[in-house]
Amino acid sequence: MNTILALSGVVIKELYRRKDFYVLFVLTAVITLLLGSVSFFNDAKIVRYLKEVVLLLIWVAALVIAITTTARQIPAERENRTIFPLLAKPVSRGQVIVGKFLGCWLACGLALLVFYLFFGIVSGSREHSWPVLNYFQGLWLQWVMLGVVISLVLLGSVVFTAPSSNATIIFIIVIGILLMGRYLNQVALQQPEPRRTILYAIYFLIPHLEWYDVRDLIIYEHNLVPWVDCGLATLYAAVYVALVLFATWVVFRRKPLSV
Amino acid sequence: MTQRTSTVLTLLLLAAACLSLSTILQPRAEAWSGRRDSGNVLKVLLGDGRRLFANHFFVKADAYFHSGFYPTVYDNREAFQTPHMAEDAGAETTAADQVIEVAV
Numbered sequence: 001m002n003t004i005l006a007l008s009g010v011v012i013k014e015l016y017r018r019k020d021f022y023v024l025f026v027l028t029a030v031i032t033l034l035l036g037s038v039s040f041f042n043d044a045k046i047v048r049y050l051k052e053v054v055l056l057l058i059w060v061a062a063l064v065i066a067i068t069t070t071a072r073q074i075p076a077e078r079e080n081r082t083i084f085p086l087l088a089k090p091v092s093r094g095q096v097i098v099g100k101f102l103g104c105w106l107a108c109g110l111a112l113l114v115f116y117l118f119f120g121i122v123s124g125s126r127e128h129s130w131p132v133l134n135y136f137q138g139l140w141l142q143w144v145m146l147g148v149v150i151s152l153v154l155l156g157s158v159v160f161t162a163p164s165s166n167a168t169i170i171f172i173i174v175i176g177i178l179l180m181g182r183y184l185n186q187v188a189l190q191q192p193e194p195r196r197t198i199l200y201a202i203y204f205l206i207p208h209l210e211w212y213d214v215r216d217l218i219i220y221e222h223n224l225v226p227w228v229d230c231g232l233a234t235l236y237a238a239v240y241v242a243l244v245l246f247a248t249w250v251v252f253r254r255k256p257l258s259v
Numbered sequence: 260m261t262q263r264t265s266t267v268l269t270l271l272l273l274a275a276a277c278l279s280l281s282t283i284l285q286p287r288a289e290a291w292s293g294r295r296d297s298g299n300v301l302k303v304l305l306g307d308g309r310r311l312f313a314n315h316f317f318v319k320a321d322a323y324f325h326s327g328f329y330p331t332v333y334d335n336r337e338a339f340q341t342p343h344m345a346e347d348a349g350a351e352t353t354a355a356d357q358v359i360e361v362a363v
Contacts, residue, residue: 048307049307049308049310050308051308052305052306052307052308053305053308056304056305056308178303179300179303182292185285201278204278204281204282204285205274205277205278205281207277208281208284208285208288210292211284211288211292212292213292214291214292215306216306217291219306219307222291225291226287229284229287229288229290229291232280232283232284232287233284233288235280236277236280236281236284239273239276239277239280240277242273243270243273243274243276243277246269246270246273247270250266250270
């Protein structure tokens with residue numbers, strides 16, 4: 001466990017040494033403050049519109065940070081040949097994968113925390129209400145969702161040759177699932193057999209990232225997601241992460257390390 | 260049991276667990292994540308935030324409708340008396356049109 005934590009510590013240090021996070025945070029902050037300073041016909045609902053836009057920016061920024069940070073982890077180690085001294089120590093390939101995953105996931109969690117803190121302060125100062133539990137559930141479910149995305153990127157980084165192609169493919173998959181994942185079962189219903197069953201099986205097999213999009217919970221202050229459902233969603237993501245990381249290990253354990 | 264077989268079985272077990280969990284979670288998730296269900300990409304992405312940009316896009320569309328010529332409050336408007344987009348299409352002037360006229 002100490003080895004895994006040491007590996008993940010390196011990834012977290014990498015996040016705050018690189019400029020990606022700072023650029024995205026400043027961009028989000030500037031757009032938020034700009035939109036927050038505008039008054040549209042004294043419309044009281046304007047805070048809600050602002051929250052929609054800012055949460056979208058947070059989602060985009062978090063996805064960019066998660067995918068770009070994870071995509072370069074293993075390829076960079078191989079290109080710089082630092083993977084050889086790393087594996088020469090008593091570190092197995094499985095530990096490298098879990099350590100990289102944990103580091104990227106924790107780094108994304110830290111970034112999300114900063115984003116949500118800023119968002120909470122801005123919207124709270126305009127709306128004068130602090131639904132902390134709604135924010136917590138929104139943040140937690142988004143973070144859990146990012147865990148699945150990070151594991152998919154790690155699998156991509158041992159399958160695809162370049163980090164850029166990996167990042168592009170994962171971006172397309174993730175955006176596709178977020179926008180259209182929920183309609184696949186409706187499409188399946190209109191198909192004849194056996195296509196219907198096949199499509200339904202695919203629908204239940206793909207990672208349903210769109211279930212973790214609970215922005216309305218924060219924007220409209222809806223009732224909280226039941227805690228049992230929240231736990232089930234976390235369990236689902238954990239099992240999915242385990243599946244993808246196991247598949248990553250299966251591919252990576254026999255992969256030649258020289259570029 | 261060979262290592263290969265156990266690897267394949269573990270993968271299958273995890274995949275089966277994912278499938279089972281998603282069947283349990285799907286009806287529950289509809290209740291809390293299906294609120295954005297609209298069939299419109301912009302609505303899924305921006306929700307009510309679209310209204311922030313609505314006025315801007317309407318004014319831009321109107322300017323495009325007038326071939327890019329759109330007088331500001333500083334220009335001489337006498338030479339420019341054509342009605343706006345909605346009126347050109349046969350609609351009567353609404354309160355929203357008047358607001359936009361004031362805005363530009």
